[in-house]
Amino acid sequence: MEVIAVTNDRFDSDALASIMMEAEPFVDYFIIRERTKTANEYIRLIDNLFAANISKEKLIINDRVDVAVAMGINKVQLPGHGLTLQLVKSHFPNLQTGRSIHSLEEGIKANESGADWLLYGHVYETECKKGASARGIEELKKVTEHVACGVYAIGGIKPRHVALLRKTNIKGIAVMSSIFGSPDPARAAERYHAACRLYQQ
Numbered sequence: 001m002e003v004i005a006v007t008n009d010r011f012d013s014d015a016l017a018s019i020m021m022e023a024e025p026f027v028d029y030f031i032i033r034e035r036t037k038t039a040n041e042y043i044r045l046i047d048n049l050f051a052a053n054i055s056k057e058k059l060i061i062n063d064r065v066d067v068a069v070a071m072g073i074n075k076v077q078l079p080g081h082g083l084t085l086q087l088v089k090s091h092f093p094n095l096q097t098g099r100s101i102h103s104l105e106e107g108i109k110a111n112e113s114g115a116d117w118l119l120y121g122h123v124y125e126t127e128c129k130k131g132a133s134a135r136g137i138e139e140l141k142k143v144t145e146h147v148a149c150g151v152y153a154i155g156g157i158k159p160r161h162v163a164l165l166r167k168t169n170i171k172g173i174a175v176m177s178s179i180f181g182s183p184d185p186a187r188a189a190e191r192y193h194a195a196c197r198l199y200q201q
Helices: 013-026 039-051 065-070 085-091 104-112 138-146 159-168 185-197
Strands: 002-006 029-032 059-062 075-078 096-101 117-120 150-154 172-175
Touching: 002 013, 002 150, 002 185, 013 039, 013 185, 029 039, 039 059, 039 065, 059 065, 065 075, 075 085, 085 096, 096 104, 104 117, 104 138, 117 138, 138 150, 138 159, 159 185, 172 185
Parallel strands: 002 029, 002 172, 029 059, 059 075, 075 096, 096 117, 117 150, 150 172
Antiparallel strands: none
């Protein structure tokens, strides 16, 4: 199983780059999800990562298709409220595109629209979605059974959940707060990495 670390928009570009560099050995991909950053701040962050020899293949840009194209990054994560898969695929056929989903119906629609992967959540209770009920793993399992593309679970996932989640046939997990909100993000990423490597597909 793979580990995706999702940034949480809490650090400036230089500090975030340093954290990502330390966590990089334990992460398969990063989703750079910095809603308040300008395009120039994104570019500064990415330039720092490139200077540290972090492969652009590990980077996924959330929502900002313009930044991905400008920086030569070929993976984007489209939120439910963002550009449609059809629009992005038609204008940028070389981009690999993931879609964030919250139901089986959304998953089937995104798969039919050509998503390269899906991000389903939130699976467990999480501070990021305080007051919203967790969706659990039953519908997650249905999503993996009805779509052809890889599915990643997100939302409140702890290393101890990995053994159960693997039974849903997901491709991996995505983690935000438990990595980037940790006092030691690299150590936190390492714990997820170790749990997932027990179940390498």
